[in-house]
Each structure stands twice: as C-alpha cells, then as structure tokens.
Amino acid sequence: GLFSLAAPVELIICILYWGLDYTPGHPVHYYLVMNHGGIALLLMADGFLLGSLPLQLKQLVFTIVFCIAYLGWTVIFAESNIPNPNVGESDDYIYNVLEWNADVKVAEVVSSLCAFVLPPIVFVVFWLVSLSRRHLYDASDDEQEQQIELVGANGNMNGDRDIAALSGANGAVGFTIGEDTEFI
Structure with missing residues (x-):
C-alpha cells in the first residue's frame, strides 16, 4: 500500500x-517541523500503532x-528556471545539499x-517493526477462533462441498472447504 512508500520516504x-540541510540557529517554524518530521511521526503512528499495517520486503523497490x-527531479529543478519560494538568496535548488549547480x-x-543506502536501511527497520506488530496479539486468540457462518448444500455440512467462514480474534479470516483451512 501507500504506507510502504510514504512512511520510509518521510523518515x-x-x-x-x-x-x-538545517542550519543550527535558524528559526524553526511550524511548517518546517511538519514538513521535516511531523508528517513522518503521524504516518508511523497511523501505520504501526493504529493500523498495524504489514510491510513486505519486495515493497522496498x-x-x-x-x-x-525525486533525485532526478532535483536535477531538472536545478537546470530549469522554476523559482523556489522557500529559499531566499538562490532559488535553483530544493535543498542546500542538493545544489547541483554549485557543488x-x-x-x-x-x-x-x-x-541506495538510506532506503534499504529505513525500510528494513520499518519491516522489522511491522513484523513485531503482527505478533503482538495474545496466543490465546487462536483458541478463541469462532465459526461465523456455515454454507453447504442445503445448509448442511456434507463432504468436500462444505464451506465454513472463520474469523479469529486476531483479525485473520479463513475459509474451510471440507477438511482444508486457508487463512487470508
């Protein structure tokens, strides 16, 4: 999902x-904190604490x-005449350290x-947090699995055509067809 891209990039x-990029002693304004930290904190709180959103390593790509x-865009920005309203003296860069025309x-x-360095490191840390969040539910939740609905021929359980929808307390949903259960 979008969380797997937005959260690592924001961090x-x-x-x-x-x-x-930040020069110590410069004033710190609300928009500066929100653009360079606040959004990252909100995304992490939403994705990890509220949503327990899963990440997969293949999403790193x-x-x-x-x-x-984005780095390609910084080069285009530096070479074009697009003004940067957030910079006072020179406006041909987005961030000081990415001033392609100067250094x-x-x-x-x-x-x-x-x-190539920060994305894998940040993403693996987020992936590990995501894994740990998946296993925080109590082991007794598996024992509390409840059968919600039975659907079969004529409403009766009869052999391999029987389907049972199951829902566990940990949010896992599974379907039983005959003897086999598959959780999704």
Whole structure:
C-alpha cells in the first residue's frame, strides 16, 4: 500500500533535512517541523500503532524508485528556471545539499546516500517493526477462533462441498472447504 512508500520516504526526508540541510540557529517554524518530521511521526503512528499495517520486503523497490525519481527531479529543478519560494538568496535548488549547480560532488554523494543506502536501511527497520506488530496479539486468540457462518448444500455440512467462514480474534479470516483451512 501507500504506507510502504510514504512512511520510509518521510523518515528519510526527516533524517536528511535535520542531519544535512538545517542550519543550527535558524528559526524553526511550524511548517518546517511538519514538513521535516511531523508528517513522518503521524504516518508511523497511523501505520504501526493504529493500523498495524504489514510491510513486505519486495515493497522496498517502490521506495528506491521513488527516491531515484525525486533525485532526478532535483536535477531538472536545478537546470530549469522554476523559482523556489522557500529559499531566499538562490532559488535553483530544493535543498542546500542538493545544489547541483554549485557543488556537484556533494550532490552526487548525497544522492547516492538517498537512493541506495538510506532506503534499504529505513525500510528494513520499518519491516522489522511491522513484523513485531503482527505478533503482538495474545496466543490465546487462536483458541478463541469462532465459526461465523456455515454454507453447504442445503445448509448442511456434507463432504468436500462444505464451506465454513472463520474469523479469529486476531483479525485473520479463513475459509474451510471440507477438511482444508486457508487463512487470508
């Protein structure tokens, strides 16, 4: 889902801004905190605490592709005449460390970090948190599995055509067809 892209990217933005771009002593305004940290905190709270949203390692590719696309946009932005209303003295960059027209080597190093180092690290940490959240339910929940509905020929259980819909207390939903149960 969208969480698997938005949450890691927002945390990467937060890390890079406060670690590389923010100048100590500059005033910290509400929009600055929300754009470079607040949104990341809200996404993590929603995805991990409220929703227990699952992440899969194969979703990492979307985060990497997005980061590469964004870095491509920073190059296009630097080479075009699009003004940046958030920057006072020079407006040909989005972030100081990605000022392609001034210091290409720094921009290349930061871009490599943004595209190939931070995304896997942040995503694996999020994936591990996601795994731990999946196993927080009480083991007794499995024993509390309830049969919700029976559907069979003429409403009776009769052999391999019988289907039972099951729902566990942990939110797992399964269907029993005859003797086999598959949880989804």
